[in-house]
Amino acid sequence: MAKARTFLWRGGVGAVFTVVLLPMLAVMYLSFFDQEVVSFPPDGYTLRWYVNAWEQREFSRGFVNSLQLAVVATVIGVTLGTAAAYALVRARLPARGFVNTLLMGPLAVPGVVLGTALYVMFVQIDDAIDFQIVATLPGLIAAHVLLTVPWTVRLVAASLAGLHPAAEEAAADLGARPWTVFRRVTLPMMRSGVVAGALFSFIQSFENLELTLLLVGPGRSTLPVAMLNYLEFRVDPTLAAVATVQIVMIGALMLITDRFVNLSRVVS
């Protein structure tokens, strides 16, 4: 009786974790099917859909666009976010709680609503001073930087909070200039937070759909937008191959991030 209960309990919990992983496993499996129409069991297995996916302009361009966007947004966002986190932890800020809430805001406002609001503002600026932002890369980058700031602030602030400022004070007392103190003492101390912030920011920007939807220009889709447009018609092994590439890439980044920070503390 007790054994049966333990078995049921373990089986149930195992099933929950399996269901979470199931859609990703299904997509990876599908990408190796030898036939174009999705049907089980497959006729055979092949790798040709990976070649086929890369030869489709929307996917190869989308991949390159997403990569560029994520790299630039991460570099800017991590710089801004790290500076802000440092001030948040070490400086005597007026209304620190409020500032922190504001900086975390982009995580709380729903993506579609924020994307819509940005779209409306960009169009109005365009109308008012004839300066196009909608459907341009700078506009999209600015929006994605917004996504990366809260993650960086959270991760860097967490890594700084546990460190004593005495080391920095000692360096300053021994005659180091502020910039030297920052470069030689502070930066190495918060390295793990900065690296984790950068990796998370990159992932967030790369896979973002909702904020991006309204802001991309025609022919300049990011990878998630290209996948969404394709999926509105069908799912096939070519799309599955693209999705698998994204799964593997993000998986690798996660494994690297895991070496720098405790992941369970990051998300909740």
Next chain:
Amino acid sequence: MAALVVPALLLVLLMMVAPMALLFRYSLNIYSATDLMIEAVTLQNYVAAVADPYYREVLATTLRTAFLATVIALAAGFPAAYVLARMQGRWKSILTLITVFPLMVGNVVRAAGWMALLGNTGVVNTALKAVGIGSVQLMYTPGAVVAGIVTVVLPYMILTLAAVIEGIPRNVEEAALNMGAGPLTMFRRVILPLSLPGVIAGSALVFILCMNAYATPVLLGGSRFKMMAPAVYDQFVRTTNWPFGAALAFILLLVTLGLTMAGSALLQRRYAR
């Protein structure tokens, strides 16, 4: 040194606070087919959205889906979170990684997986045919959307709950068991009340995510199944009625926020003893 916070703060003010304020202002304007918008301060867009049976149905669909998905995620996530919280060492970090990983992969990829599983010639239907039940329409049903959303939000629920359950000392469980409580009584009288903050935080977070789901309902629900986030998007892409679209966006925000706060307060009062 405090100045270091200024660039990031400026960015958030310019790119989040300002556009949101602008969107809210536009929701009070009047739509005009010729001039796009006429400046006004009126609630007529909100009234029109609430009075329109189509958008009432969209909101009702969104609420039903979000409630159902939140309840399922809580029921399925609790045991998983308990196991994760009580695990130790290497396996714990592996299981944590397995939980966080899907969060990072993105909703579009996971929706594609469900499309492969639930399609008419997909895995599930092939299995059903094999056991003699025959093909069932699974894609483009509310059930497919709920299944898709639940897998999207489950990791958030598990991680939030596990963080709280980890803080409950093991010996309170043992004390209850030693004094003769069965496992179920122990769970109901000890674990559940102590993990209430996690239940509230997790359900609130998951409910908000469900209410704002975009990719999952669009891809798994088909054209006739409409939720609020896609409806807001359509309003700006397919029509030019900005004031109405802005009002829809703020109705979504307010309903989500209001219900989340009311739900948390209710749960808190119920167990505050």
